[in-house]
Amino acid sequence: MYYIVGFAVGAYLCLFLVSCLLKKHRGPILGLASIVFLIVCELCFVNKTEWHKIRGAQMLVAMKVISIAFDTDFGALQCLPSPAEFTGYVLCVGTCVFGPWVPYRDYISIFNKPLWDTKWLWRIFTSVLLAFLFLTVSTCWVYWLIPDGAWRWWIAYRDALSFRSSHYFVSFLSEASALMSGFGHHEDEPWGLSVARPQFIEIPRSLVQVVVYWNVPMHSWLKNYVFRTTKPLGSFAAILSTYAVSSLLHGLNFQLAAVLLSLGAYTYVEYVLRQKLSVVFGACIQVRPCRRDCSHHSKEKCWTVVLGNVGLGLVVMFHLSYLGVMFDMSSKLQEEGYNYAHTLAKWSILSYASHWVALGTYIFYLLV
Structure with missing residues (x-):
């Protein structure tokens, strides 16, 4: 304290x-x-x-x-x-422990005609319920569905899913604590406060989408105060700066820094590749869904575009399994933080496959 x-x-x-x-x-x-x-x-x-x-x-x-x-x-x-x-x-008691980060103007607004109603209570109840649902998934259900003797990539997916579920637990708990303090009330969206959106992470369209919905308030903070201020240095430098600041804020943790910097490189490669493919094929396969009036002749509902987006989404799930594999529940490592030996050992078991795939993707982008 x-x-x-x-x-x-x-x-x-x-x-x-x-x-x-x-x-x-x-x-x-x-x-x-x-x-x-x-x-x-x-x-x-x-x-x-x-x-x-x-x-x-x-x-x-x-x-x-x-x-x-x-x-x-x-x-x-x-x-x-x-x-x-x-x-x-x-x-602030509602955000100082679990989060989320909220702008100062939102903090000031909770004192402006505070409102409590049944929607407020229902929103808190659903957030707490979802939090403890993901807690049981993280600590119980995934280990029952995928036991230790399974294929190594199933084990990797299980450990990554367990880590992601524990993150969802904290995220929904932070939603509830912030809502109890009066955050999230807007005129157009009563009690609309979202920290994480698991549906866009577990069934992803792109890594960019995963990064955005992993922690929506922190993404907003990084975009406004890091990415935009370093954008004059170039897109790649701005992306790396954003992930570097994020890793430094999380502490001196080799494992976390390695994951975040790898994720920064992955998202850049994915963005430039899908941007180029959307131009070459005139298809809606960019990292974000296109507007209805976009110039692409192959729209989102075209079966070839659907297959392309599904295939690229499966690649994202592969990367997430690889990057999240070292976030296991080893109590000693969890208490002190993960070191570089633990990270490299976990990735070496998977033959550094994700990094090789990312490198191959970048070479393919250069050849297109």
């Missing part, structure tokens, strides 16, 4: 001093300061087991602080929040 509260206090003092001295670049400065603080704490002051327990809460504090700094740079906030407003936002 002291590290989390100390981080919040130190971040506000740093933001106040930077605002007094400079009228711009507050976002990059606070972003660098937050990442340095997290790395120094992890390396020097907190043991691995204890840090692993508070890493998520620290990451949420960092995301909120950085978003306020960038919003003041962009002009979305006319002035810095007061210490009380800042503390209420950063340490």
Whole structure:
């Protein structure tokens, strides 16, 4: 608790001093300061087991602080929040433990004519119910359906599915905690708050779609405050910067960094390949569904386009099984975080197949 509260206090003092001295670049400065603080704490002051327990809460504090700094740079906030407003936002009871990240304007809006009704209660109930449903899938059902003696790729799919289900558990639990605090009420969509959408991940169209719906609020944060600010350096540099910042916010974890950076390279290769194929064949096979009035002559419902999208979706499922295989439930590794030996051992069992497929996909893109 002291590290989390100390981080919040130190971040506000740093933001106040930077605002007094400079009228711009507050976002990059606070972003660098937050990442340095997290790395120094992890390396020097907190043991691995204890840090692993508070890493998520620290990451949420960092995301909120950085978003306020960038919003003041962009002009979305006319002035810095007061210490009380800042503390209420950063340490909000509904979002400081499980998340999700919410913009400062959404935090302010929960005090504007707060509304509680039966839809609100039903939305909380369904989120909690889905959370514990995925908890049982993660800890029980997948191991019953796919036992240890199965084919190695079935084992890989099982371990990856177990990890994804545990993520859905936390995501729906964070939905419920945020809804209890009054987040998610909009005029056009009463109590519309979505953190993860499992249906778009388990039956994916593309890796880009998986990245977006894995954690919708964090995707929004990365897109607004990292991707768009680094886009002038080029698309590939912006994508790698986005995944690098995401991995640093999650901590010094080789396994997570390897997965995120691999995912960044995969999504770039997939995007450029499907973009080129959509032009060559005039088909709706881009990473995102096309608009109804797009210029492609082969639309989404054309059987060749359906087969193409299904085939590319199966490749995505293959990559997800490979990338998620090392997130097993080994208690010792889970408590301290996964090291590089564990990651390479898991991938070597699968002969680094996903990386070879990604390399072959990129070569194919160059030859098209």
